[in-house]
Amino acid sequence: MIDPEAINRLKEIVGKDRCYDSPEQLACYCYDAYFEEAMPDLVLFPCTRDEVSGILKICSAHKIPVTARGAGTSVCGASIPARGGVVLCFSKMNRILEINTKDRYVIVEPGVVNADLQKALAPFGFFYPPDPGSMAVSTIGGNVAQNAGGPRCLKYGVTVDYILGMEVVLASGKVVRFGSRNVKDVTGYRLSSLFCGSEGTLGMVTSVILKVLPLPESVSTLLVTFDDLDNTAKAVADIIGAGILPVALELMDRTTIRTIEAKAHIGLPVDAEGTLLIEVDGAKEACEKEIKKITEKLGANGAVSIEIAKTDEERDKLWQARRSAYGVFAKLSPSLYTEDIVVPASKIPEMTRMIVDIADKYKLIVGVMAHAGDGNIHPMIPADKTDKEEWGRVKKAFDEIMAAAASLNGTLSGEHGIGLAKAEYLPLVMSEDAIAFMGVIKKAVDPDGILNPGKFV
Amino acid sequence: MADSYGQNCNRCGFCLSVCPTYLAQGTEDASPRARIQLIDFFSDHRVGSSEKLKEIISKCLMCGNCASICPSGINHPERYVRMREKMIRDHGDMPGIKSLVYLLAKESRIRMAAGAAKIARKIVPQVFAEKYRLGSIALKQFPVLNKVPFRAAARDAMTHKPGHKSKAASGLKYGRVAYFTGCATNYLFDDTGFSVLNILRHMGVEVIIPETQTCCGTPMLFHGGREKVKSNVNNNLACLDAQGIDAVIVDCPTCGAALKNDYPALAKEFGLDQDAANRVAGKVVDISSFIMAHESPENFPQNDEMIRVTYHQPCHQRNHMPTPGSAQALLNALKGVEYTQALDMSSCCGGGGTFFYEYPEVSRGIAKKKVANAKATGADFWVTDCPVCRINLGGYLDESAGLTVVHPACVAARFLPDLKGRTRQFN
Numbered sequence: 051m052i053d054p055e056a057i058n059r060l061k062e063i064v065g066k067d068r069c070y071d072s073p074e075q076l077a078c079y080c081y082d083a084y085f086e087e088a089m090p091d092l093v094l095f096p097c098t099r100d101e102v103s104g105i106l107k108i109c110s111a112h113k114i115p116v117t118a119r120g121a122g123t124s125v126c127g128a129s130i131p132a133r134g135g136v137v138l139c140f141s142k143m144n145r146i147l148e149i150n151t152k153d154r155y156v157i158v159e160p161g162v163v164n165a166d167l168q169k170a171l172a173p174f175g176f177f178y179p180p181d182p183g184s185m186a187v188s189t190i191g192g193n194v195a196q197n198a199g200g201p202r203c204l205k206y207g208v209t210v211d212y213i214l215g216m217e218v219v220l221a222s223g224k225v226v227r228f229g230s231r232n233v234k235d236v237t238g239y240r241l242s243s244l245f246c247g248s249e250g251t252l253g254m255v256t257s258v259i260l261k262v263l264p265l266p267e268s269v270s271t272l273l274v275t276f277d278d279l280d281n282t283a284k285a286v287a288d289i290i291g292a293g294i295l296p297v298a299l300e301l302m303d304r305t306t307i308r309t310i311e312a313k314a315h316i317g318l319p320v321d322a323e324g325t326l327l328i329e330v331d332g333a334k335e336a337c338e339k340e341i342k343k344i345t346e347k348l349g350a351n352g353a354v355s356i357e358i359a360k361t362d363e364e365r366d367k368l369w370q371a372r373r374s375a376y377g378v379f380a381k382l383s384p385s386l387y388t389e390d391i392v393v394p395a396s397k398i399p400e401m402t403r404m405i406v407d408i409a410d411k412y413k414l415i416v417g418v419m420a421h422a423g424d425g426n427i428h429p430m431i432p433a434d435k436t437d438k439e440e441w442g443r444v445k446k447a448f449d450e451i452m453a454a455a456a457s458l459n460g461t462l463s464g465e466h467g468i469g470l471a472k473a474e475y476l477p478l479v480m481s482e483d484a485i486a487f488m489g490v491i492k493k494a495v496d497p498d499g500i501l502n503p504g505k506f507v
Numbered sequence: 508m509a510d511s512y513g514q515n516c517n518r519c520g521f522c523l524s525v526c527p528t529y530l531a532q533g534t535e536d537a538s539p540r541a542r543i544q545l546i547d548f549f550s551d552h553r554v555g556s557s558e559k560l561k562e563i564i565s566k567c568l569m570c571g572n573c574a575s576i577c578p579s580g581i582n583h584p585e586r587y588v589r590m591r592e593k594m595i596r597d598h599g600d601m602p603g604i605k606s607l608v609y610l611l612a613k614e615s616r617i618r619m620a621a622g623a624a625k626i627a628r629k630i631v632p633q634v635f636a637e638k639y640r641l642g643s644i645a646l647k648q649f650p651v652l653n654k655v656p657f658r659a660a661a662r663d664a665m666t667h668k669p670g671h672k673s674k675a676a677s678g679l680k681y682g683r684v685a686y687f688t689g690c691a692t693n694y695l696f697d698d699t700g701f702s703v704l705n706i707l708r709h710m711g712v713e714v715i716i717p718e719t720q721t722c723c724g725t726p727m728l729f730h731g732g733r734e735k736v737k738s739n740v741n742n743n744l745a746c747l748d749a750q751g752i753d754a755v756i757v758d759c760p761t762c763g764a765a766l767k768n769d770y771p772a773l774a775k776e777f778g779l780d781q782d783a784a785n786r787v788a789g790k791v792v793d794i795s796s797f798i799m800a801h802e803s804p805e806n807f808p809q810n811d812e813m814i815r816v817t818y819h820q821p822c823h824q825r826n827h828m829p830t831p832g833s834a835q836a837l838l839n840a841l842k843g844v845e846y847t848q849a850l851d852m853s854s855c856c857g858g859g860g861t862f863f864y865e866y867p868e869v870s871r872g873i874a875k876k877k878v879a880n881a882k883a884t885g886a887d888f889w890v891t892d893c894p895v896c897r898i899n900l901g902g903y904l905d906e907s908a909g910l911t912v913v914h915p916a917c918v919a920a921r922f923l924p925d926l927k928g929r930t931r932q933f934n
Contacts, residue, residue: 070536074559077548078534078541083518095534122535123520141533161533165524186524376519377578384515386579435515 052091052135056112060094060136063104068095068142079119079137083184084127085385085435086470088504090117090137097143099217099225099256106254107223109136115503116221118250120161120189125388126469128196128249132504138254140191147257151176155214155231157259160191167260176262179206182465183376194255197247199465201298204423205331206263208465210246215259218245218252221496231259244491249467250502252495266331269297270341271359273368274348275322279303282324283399285351286422289328290395292347294340299423300327300372303402306379306417306430310371313378318371319355326422327372372419375430379417382432387444389451393460395425404454405429411450412443426464427455452478473506516543516581522573527855528566531872536563539573539583546590561594566866568859569729570822588728595731604730604861611690611722612735618656621694625652642864643857643871644902650695657693657700658716664926682753683713684797687743687766689759690722691894698913699758699894702920703794707756709923710802714756717746723765724773726860737777740770740784747790748783755790756797758916760892761860764827767791793824793892795833795915799840808922809843816846816918817886819877819900820853821893834892834915841919847884851877856891858899870899878903882910890915 061069070076070093080087091114096102109116115135122129131137144161151174158167164185167178181200182188188198194216199208215229228241245252276282286299302310302325311318318325330340341358348356359365380386393401402418409416409431420427429451433444452462456478463472476485488507492499522539523529529538542564548554567587574583599605610616639646653660684707692700707714720743724736743766747755757763767788774784798804818835825831838846857863857873877900881889889904889912891897901912 070534072559074545074554074557074563075536077545077554078536078538078563081518081544083520121520121523122518122540123523139534144533163524184520187520377580380517380519380579386517 052114053112056108056114057092059108060092060105063101063108064094064096068097069093079122079131079139082119082122082124082127082129084125084130084469084471085387086127086130086132088130088132089134090131091134093137093139095139095142099219102138102219102254102256103223103225105136105138105223106219106221109500110221110223110498113498113500115500116254117502118191118195118254120192120195121163121184121187123184123188124192124196124467124469125390126196126463126467126471128467128469128502128505129192130470132470132502135500140189143256144189146170149174150231151262151264153231154233154262155259156262157257158190159257160189160194160255162190164188164190164193171262172265175265177265178212178260178262179203180209180212190258190260191255194246194258195248195250196467197465199421199426201300201421202329203465204299204421205295205297210243212261213242213246213258214261216242216245216255217257219254219256221253221498221501225256226253229259233261247467249469249505251492251505251507252501254501266297266333268334268337269329269331269365270337271327271329271365271368272341272344272348273357273359273371274326274328274353275319275355276324276326276352277322277354278352279324279399279402281352282326283396283422285326285348285353286398287396288347288351289344290423292343294330294343296328296340296344296423297331298327298329299421301325301398301418301420301422302327302372302375303406303418305406305415306375306419307371309382309415309417310375310378313381314371314374316367316370316374322354325371327368375417375419379430379432382415383434385433385435387431387433387448389427389429389448390463390466391427391429391451391455391460392462392464393425393427393455393458395423397458397460398422398425398427401427401455401458401460405451408447408450408454412447414440414443414447416447421464424464425460449475468506470505476506515579516540516547517579518544519578521576521578522583525572525576527568527570527572527857527873528869531857531869537566537869539567539577542567542587542590543581543583546586549590549593556594556597558598561598564590564594566869568822568855568857568862570855570859571826572822572855575826588733591729592731592733600730601865603864607861608727608730608732608735611724611727612732612739614719614721617690617694617722621652621656640867642861643867643874644863644899648902648905650898650901653694653697655697657697658688658718658720660697661700661704661716661926662718683715683751684754684756685747685749685752686714686716686756687720687723687747687762687791688716689757689762689894692758696894696897696914698917701925702914702916702923703756703758705920705923705925706794706798706916708926709807709920710798715749715752717749719746723762725761725765725769728765728769729860736773737779740773740777741779744770744774744780744783744787747787748780752790754792754797755787756794757791758794758892758914759894760793760821760824760828761895763791763793764823767829768827793828793830793833795837795892795919796830798919799830799833799836804837804840804919805842807841807919809841810922811843813843813845814888814918815884815886816844816888816890817849817881817884818846818852818915819849819856819881819889819891819896819912821891821896822855824892825853834890837915837919838890843921844918847886849877849884850880856896856899858893858895860895863899863902874899874903882908886910888913888918890918
């Protein structure tokens with residue numbers, strides 16, 4: 051229970067309209083896109099950095115846990131208030147403060163929705179590359195906290211690659227600024243990179259300077275099928291080896307294709323062992339050249355069929371299978387568990403076979419999708435979380451999938467983060483010393499451990 | 508807790524990106540995901556019934572955007588309706604809404620209330636009309652009731668009294684249709700009704716306006732009046748499932764969605780004639796789609812004057828009707844009409860049946876953006892199929908706005924001869 055005196059002072063900072071304390075309202079903030087729940091004691095919606103600072107001063111004086119939240123789309127439970135306390139929801143702190151395409155940066159508040167930033171940039175002919183699956187609703191603050199990725203990050207890099215600077219409120223309420231508006235800047239430690247991906251355990255980002263890029267002139271898309279998974283991976287390696295970095299290189303395995311085709315009837319080749327959705331962007335001539343080269347590499351690796359989109363409509367059609375995958379699997383059973391492991395790209399066939407074997411062992415269905423260019427694999431296991439026995443098997447399967455990824459020099463998460471979901475697996479891929487080092491940093495900036503407690507650090 | 512389709516919310520949050528109340532408020536409790544979680548928590552006894560819970564569940568425009576985007580295939584509207592029933596049972600409803608549900612359950616009551624309202628309006632001094640609001644809408648901006656209910660007026664105007672058929676223009680081209688007018692056309696917007704009638708006659712279709720039709724029942728269903736809907740469904744099925752009817756024409760997407768999607772399930776639930784419900788559902792078509800399927804709108808008579816129009820797509824047209832783009836196709840095909848798409852053409856207007864009356868502040872916030880974007884197109888007419896959207900959006904446009912909200916049928920029928928063979932001047 052929070053000291054009532056502290057609650058009153060917190061309420062005074064934001065006013066009663068931006069403070070939730072009824073059980074019904076609090077229940078709306080006990081979950082995110084992960085499976086667990088924990089009730090907060092209070093939800094506050096700050097609108098300014100000074101409010102955030104004031105709130106943290108009170109929380110640290112009373113040792114009240116504080117968990118940051120944007121749109122609540124974390125799939126690892128990063129925004130679940132595991133130890134109760136205050137949920138600091140940034141959804142109303144959502145102004146785009148500056149768009150400066152001449153100097154290639156924007157300054158935004160944390161509550162700005164990724165898609166809204168894209169919309170604001172489009173008229174200038176610019177875009178912000180990180181494109182997580184949740185981008186229609188997830189906030190830049192959440193994207194920064196989780197170091198979000200997305201399909202086109204193969205070519206463009208992930209969130210951390212676009213952070214030039216930020217303003218952060220520390221646990222004590224102190225406001226600090228790192229970085230600058232400059233695309234090149236090696237002045238001191240790159241502290242914004244430390245805060246990016248810290249999942250709200252080190253501080254609260256109250257504004258961020260992001261690098262933006264000019265929109266590519268054109269996009270070309272192909273859909274390719276293979277009758278052998280190894281060939282699929284070899285083709286991926288050959289394409290990248292030839293010096294081509296596609297904007298997306300999405301792999302779907304046999305089960306994924308068959309399941310989508312059975313439900314959505316879009317004419318996918320159900321006897322394919324692997325499909326690749328490949329997209330390149332850039333100047334029109336460059337795209338044409340790259341497509342030609344890619345087609346050669348695909349042919350040399352035994353591609354069975356190649357479809358090239360000539361119009362936007364055809365492009366949409368090729369993406370349809372990939373886009374409908376999540377929905378098709380989500381409808382197979384009451385719940386859908388999706389993971390986010392990464393292995394070196396050459397290990398994708400091996401990892402895929404291991405995943406399928408593990409699922410078979412536990413009598414589960416698994417669809418494997420991967421951002422094949424960077425080895426980021428999303429196995430999807432549909433199951434019923436209210437069926438304890440089945441859910442137990444799902445848990446065991448993921449234990450083994452994590453261990454398998456580690457055994458192939460892979461890692462736990464490519465773009466979703468650790469949160470509540472994967473904290474227990476950290477020792478598989480991080481040494482004791484490395485974990486202890488994170489603890490040292492955490493202790494230095496948040497000595498009382500009030501920021502997002504109960505998570506991985 | 509799985510819904511009636513066996514589906515569970517995976518909490519992905521995709522629905523937040525399309526929910527008009529979440530986008531307006533920016534708080535989770537205004538989102539479809541929260542409504543579904545709270546319905547589940549309620550059935551697991553983790554939250555109790557309360558006024559606050561009722562508010563969270565009902566502060567929703569029932570637009571159906573959430574269900575259309577949901578990867579898990581949750582039937583949100585159905586689950587909301589069931590939960591609203593429980594909440595209204597426990598905590599009642601606003602008096603204004605309760606009387607509405609009472610009225611809509613019987614045609615005679617609607618008729619009487621419309622009459623009384625007309626008298627009341629005459630005796631309300633202008634100074635009050637200027638000052639008072641019905642929810643978010645100033646009373647003076649509220650539409651005036653039809654002088655005579657449309658169905659009665661149409662009956663009088665039609666040449667063939669028995670069966671109230673219209674006279675086919677020049678031989679039957681497409682056969683015979685039943686026109687389901689809905690309450691709004693009957694009591695508020697007879698311009699829509701006469702336009703539909705003139706179009707159908709111009710197309711050479713025999714029109715029957717069944718006399719015993721009544722409210723489709725959707726407003727009652729949304730406000731906990733499920734048991735009262737049975738007689739409405741029964742009445743409407745009885746008069747629409749007639750021999751020789753080739754199509755059931757609707758001008759309102761909500762009525763259309765009820766007849767097309769809800770009646771078969773409701774008939775089953777109430778033990779009514781399911782075959783009849785399925786037959787009717789199969790024949791329901793909105794007037795714009797009917798024109799596009801059977802006529803070349805570019806041949807509709809025109810004069811030289813060019814009008815500029817923009818369009819607001821009603822949520823129930825987009826989410827629940829089979830041809831959501833029919834009105835735009837019609838506007839594009841009509842000669843003398845220059846159609847410009849507004850920036851947020853397909854986002855909700857904030858009207859939501861009775862939402863503008865229950866939650867005026869939220870509603871106003873949503874509507875204002877729409878109004879600004881529509882004005883930016885430079886259009887003279889703002890076309891929309893749904894009468895509630897028309898009331899709501901019209902509520903923000905006085906004479907100085909230079910923008911009038913009309914039904915697509917009114918645009919199409921601008922220069923068609925009326926029942927007496929005269930060519931009406933559009934507005």
